[in-house]
Amino acid sequence: MKKILALALAAAMSLTLVACGGSKTPAASGSASSGGSSSAETVDFPGNKQVSLIVPYSAGGASDTVARIYASELEQSLGTSIVVSNVTGASGAIGLEQVRNSNPDGYTIAYMPVESTMLKALGFTDLSTDDFRFIGRAMTIPAAVTVRADAPWDTFEDFVNYAKEHPGEIQVGNSGTGSIWHIAAASIEKECGVQFTHVPFDGAAPAVAALLGGNIQAVTVSPSEVKNNVDSGDFKVLCVLGESRSSVVPDVPTAQELGIDITIQGWGGFAVPKDTPQAVIDILEKASETAINSDSVKKTLADRGYEHAYLSGSDMDQKASEELAYYSELIPELGIA
Structure with missing residues (x-):
């Protein structure tokens, strides 16, 4: 099975590299300061150039539904069109590989599920959340x-x-x-x-x-x-087992409330390749904050029984890093990798 997945990943990566060609420089309207830099870096982003949002799961599912309503709101925040594509396979690894191997210019965004912290330990890919920078988390789904x-x-x-x-x-x-x-x-x-x-x-x-x-x-x-x-x-x-009580069963306590240090939950966020310029990330993070906190996104999540749980990109980077370390230790212990 792993050999088949590896061949599928290799084929997807080859197609992506051929399509991507050389590196590109962000161009169009918008500006931000480069994080950690002593001088302000101004970039034109995104202008009238189309942004691609890759969902690594099939159309019609929960991830796809949330990604599409987010894309609709992000279009308004950025002032440009967002095209959502479903790239499936290998438990999400194929779609995420496509984003990882895209030009790190901000024009290709990934819908990032909790499984992105688990795929490497499961042996599906060498990819992990360390290959990305988050621009925001939208939701959580507790066990x-x-x-x-x-x-x-x-x-x-x-x-x-x-x-x-x-x-x-x-x-x-x-x-x-x-x-x-x-x-x-x-x-x-x-x-x-x-x-x-x-x-x-x-x-x-x-x-x-x-x-x-x-x-x-x-x-x-x-x-x-x-x-x-x-x-x-x-x-x-x-x-x-969530960070907080579920709105679906609000009378049920969390494990943390019971004194048991367990937090296991699904989540969905959005990220770009790790080498994306900080100035572009700043623009996307600000636009994502507006989109994720919009009434339409909140309503979609509530209708699905998910928890609206916005986190900034930097906060989500930290949380994903912690979960990556946890699952990298736990999954081999389970003997399922």
């Missing part, structure tokens, strides 16, 4: 520990204590081996000193269906993916 309503655990503490006394007995469903929801359950194991039996499914929906049918005992997927079953009284959420 939620969910069980059937008739399960014998009413609190996360009950759940963990039972797991300690019965190693491997609790079957926890996830959306696929190496997925962020698999990592969520594995992080609980590591932090709480328990052992689960991980059951991978082809996406979150079949995992939720298996829990509903009583074939497994828990899932670690997003609150929005279990909300209908919670509302119907079939499920109960014991804990969420």
Whole structure:
């Protein structure tokens, strides 16, 4: 499988390099000061030149939907057209490789998922978030520990204590081996000193269906993916693993609130190749702040059950670096790389 992925990546990189040609200099309207420079650097960006936004997943999904509404708002902020393209393959690596290998001039932006901090450790690519500079984070999607309503655990503490006394007995469903929801359950194991039996499914929906049918005992997927079953009284959420409580299940505490140092969540942001001039990054970061904090983006996120969670580019660079280090250590421990 890795050999096939490597060949696909190599082909994509070759096409990208042929298309890119030599380096380019940003040109058009806009100015900013170069970060860390003693003198102000003025650049013309973006002018009437089109900007490309690459989404490394299929059209119609959550990432694509968020990226397209962001692009619409970014067009207004930058005063130029934004074209969204879906470049799929290798769990997102193909699309991100295309952006990494593009001219670092600000005219090619990547939609960056949490998986961008995991792909290298999973062996899909040598790419990581270190190859990019973020221009903003838009959202977070926390993992939620969910069980059937008739399960014998009413609190996360009950759940963990039972797991300690019965190693491997609790079957926890996830959306696929190496997925962020698999990592969520594995992080609980590591932090709480328990052992689960991980059951991978082809996406979150079949995992939720298996829990509903009583074939497994828990899932670690997003609150929005279990909300209908919670509302119907079939499920109960014991804990969420986000930075803050979920708007979908606001009465459920976070692991941090319970004194457990776990934060595992999906997120979506936007980034450019790392060698993009700081002056251009400054312009894109300011425009992204306006776009991400627009009412339309906030409404789209709320409608999808995601948390609006804007972070500046520099703050997101730091957070991504921390997560990259964490997953680079954890994933090999899981034996799935």
